[in-house]
Amino acid sequence: MSEAGLLRLLLVRFSLRHWRRGPGQALLLVVILALGVAVYFSIRLANRAVLASFERFTEVISRETDFVVSAPAGSLPESVLPKLRAALGARPVHLIPVLETTAVRARGDAIEELGSGESFRLVGLDLVGLQNLREEDATPEPVRAEWAGGLGKPNAVFVSRALGVPPGSELRLVVDDRIVTLEIAGLIPQRRNEPAAPRALLIMDLPALQALAERRGQVDRVEFFIEAGPLRAERRAEATALIGDAAQGRWLIATGTDRRASGALMTRAFRLNLTALSFIALAVGLYLIFQALDGAVLRRRQEIAILLSLGVEERTIGRAWLLESLLVGVLGGGLGALLGWCGAQFAVRAVGRTVNVLYFATSAESADLRWEEIGWAMLLAVLASLVAGWLPARTASRLPPAQLLNRFQAAGPGSRVLRSGALVVVLVGLGALAAAVPPWRLQGGARIALGGYVAALAWLFAGGLLSGYLLGWLGRLLRPCGHRSAMARLATSHLAPPSGRHRLAAASLACAVAMTAGMAILVGSFERTMQRWIGATFQAELYVSSRGAENASSQNRLRAATWQRLAADPAVADANVLHSADVIFPGGPAALVGTDFRYARENGSVAWLGGAPEPWPDAGDAAFVSEAFVERFGVRRGGVVTVPTPAGPQTLRIAGVFADYGSERGTVLIERTRFLAWFQDDAARSVIVKLRDPDAAETVRTRWLAENPGVQVFTNAHLRAEVLRMFRQTFTITYALEGIGVAVAVLGLTLTLISMLLDRHADLTTLRALGVTRGGIARSTALEGAATALAGLLAGLAASGLLGWLLIHVINKQTFGWTLLLAVPAPALLLLAALVLLAALAAATAVGLWGANLPADREE
């Protein structure tokens, strides 16, 4: 018989026979792997969908542009357009000027929850010039003037099909601090084989949007599209060089790839964190598959001996085991891809919400499933199961015949190295060293705490090993209980010393608990820090901004007439008007904010790090920078920072560093009079208002909302609550991921107990014959399971202390640049411990009851 035929025979008669006899176990194994893959896969799909939506905004209309010119600060005046065309001469290049702003759907009621409104991106394009891109279509399509309905109408807007609003109807939006009614002139055309326009995209004719946004004569960027032809690559290089020469450093030139990369870069650290978290379940699953297959080797050793005696080569037996692992991988991968895709539909909203708050506007609402992604999930699952199955396969093929024939040999205590106490110390020391490594700095100012991640791995591993120790210790501790109960004696006999599989189960639980508890410590510390920061900086009675300013990427502002009217209200004692602009430093984008230095000094509204500036600086050349800015751009107090502005680069002295937990990109504060002089733009981002009568806040708010339907006004208490709510919201997905990690670990414990009861089925039969009840067996198993869980829990909590410190002082600090105060959320940790123990107890009792009913001849 050929080896392939023999393998097929072994698979059907040897491996799958066990699956058929114990389908529940096989299913559990597949489910564990599927859950691990699903979590990783759902985060991957959600991340991709969010990034893709960022790209789609720019590419759905103008295709993939060759490069883009923008200003390092503020917008570009239209007067640069003829200069750009002149620089290119007669070269066949399309130039597409673009203006962008944001808007939210107008509602009748007051805004109670930030981010709850439906946000839109309003994109202004030259709808006449855009027709020229039709010439680039590979195949001629039925010709109609697609945008004709939008020409010459100041309020005409084109919407995506996904918005589900028919042409001819109206759309009421808040743009800046006004409520405007736009007429839907048509649907955004969709080309064959190109992505559909996202729901949040609205397109207007460029002059119409310039008028609507009160930004006449301005564009945000110019996209360049080299006309198709055999010399396109050469022309692209030539055009980029020509525009570079013409720019003379005044404009930024980015390729399409750069722009896509910028979205990826901005969120890289965030996505990496999520991906790392999503690996928990997979890593725990990997442990468990290893354990399950290892247990199966133990239980099937008699069959292996028979196969060897029948002349089946060791190599073939090893391959049969790997084939079984492969099968688990394929089934787990397929199921994981399906579950992951379902999970991604939820995850994408959670990821999108955080990206909206912290980075850029994204419209992702669902994640697509592509064949290559399914392939990737399958590959991951197969690789994971093969890795997990490799060692058991090797063991199976190399077991000595004498050992094979010993049917009732118990599971071994596991590798000596893994039981070594020295290894725990080495791992803790290695982690400490890795934690001291500075972050890996990426282009665009992003940092990745590689050393921190290595330390986390080392400490997680150490926690796993520690759990084995604790398990043995618990076994010894519980031994006296055996004097009172035979069942307790039976349980403790399995734990002192614990088998390798007990250790593994405890270790996987320790790993999941450590990460969950560590993250809970981070979140708890973050929340405590935020509360302190809010307490220190939110001192005013009212906070006013555009009703459209719902997230970090909003461009809606208060027009000068509006904020001047509010600031002059008789109820106002003092007001700080904030102006802001995104500016591109050589190391990446950051926020430049114009504020009233006098207000900051008199009201103490800035949370200083390292103390308030002393003496208070002259506003002339002073700047205050946020901690995140310091981390990102490597500047320091007393040094200088050169800020790009429309009036040219301005060098400012850094007079102070402040805490700002609202942005990880970094913020530079300058005196607002300088901001106004450089940017020539008096629209305000927000106004902070102190009232003559602080108790009148609610009354003034109500009056202002009635008088200004396009603004939102928050009282101090309301804004504080909103900031904390949004903060907690950004951690929703983190909690979900960790919950799944713990669930997988508890499932793993269940599988371990099942597996061990199967190993001991002969003992169980004997016990039943001796009159031990089902309840007695269940109690014994429950005690064994609870002790294992407790060991994992204690080790996990111990490791979580280290992990919490690491997350706060190394990973968070290096990635986001925020200093946090350590705070241990004891109630949350106690709740986690109680849940894990209860779940383990319940699972172990159920397994014990099931095990008591095992027939005498049942092997697996």
Added chain:
Amino acid sequence: MKPIRPLLLTALLFLATRAPAAEPSLTPDGFALPQPGRHFVFPRDHGSHPEFKIEWWYVTGHLFAEDGRRFGYQATFFRRAADRPKNAAAAPAGGQIHLAHMGLLDTKTGRFLHQERVNLEGWDARASTTTLDVHNGPWSLRLAEAEVMRLAGSVRGDAQFELELRPRQPLVVFGENGVSRKGADAGAASHYLTFPRLATTGMLTLGAERLRVQGESWMDHEMSSSQLAAGQVGWDWACLQLRNGQSAMVYRMRRADGTADPFSTLAWVSPEGRVRHVAAADFSLTPLGQWRSPQSGAAYPSGMELSAVEPTTGQRVRWRLVPLARDQELTGRITGLAYWEGACRILDERGADIGSAFLELTGYSGDLRQGLR
């Protein structure tokens, strides 16, 4: 007249108003109408005349590479005043629409490349009012020095040309007393200025090839506000450059019943630039056959026969204008209106090649009125 793009024609068909019996100077919507005896001043009158509703600069020519490889090309710049917007705040800058077409025929491969471009007047499209200086995207036609023009054009990324056009003959003005009539309506007329012979040199990049070329071009500059009459469905137009130094321009306005409008015209231009007009009754322009476009489905004449009395000999001649390639149709991807405009050779009764021509055939691709809706 010089050919006008179907879009503009159609627009005019809609917008044209019945002219009053007396010779008006303005259309009802305030645009200028061509006036007899106008004194042209150059270079100003090579530039744009926004007081007229429509204007175009139209260059067609025949180019030869150093190895004798032959090309036909077309470069057209149109300007048209936009309809008055309902809201002045959203009015396009300058209130003008600029449309342009480029075409290139490579006779070696038979490949005809073409592209159209539309922009509102502004940073990417403009026409000077002081001299010849028109731009549309990367395309431009401008007067570089006394009567020497520079043309920069391309057809997508496939072809690019930069040409210098130098007059061999003086500028001629077609029409009676400076006014070229197109129909029975008094307002249906234009000022029609032409350089019939332009020595052409320059560089042509075709694919990865870079070729030095030379040849001869024809350039029209025409301005009007309402030059077409109701009932006209299209026209056939040609310019002829004969080896004997003579040139000719001919158009046949086609009416809905298939007959030629009486305002159709043939104009002979002597080597010295003297113009002699021939009335519609004294010449004929007859299709030679038919070619159906695989793109638009339109059936165009596959060449034309011109029958007229040749002024230098006084003999009636029957010359055939034979296309260098059948497919020289501009399919109008943006405007959606197709027409045929291509390089031809002129064959006499004996089949001898006696010169080069450019032929334009419009109104064969469906109902122009539908195209604009």
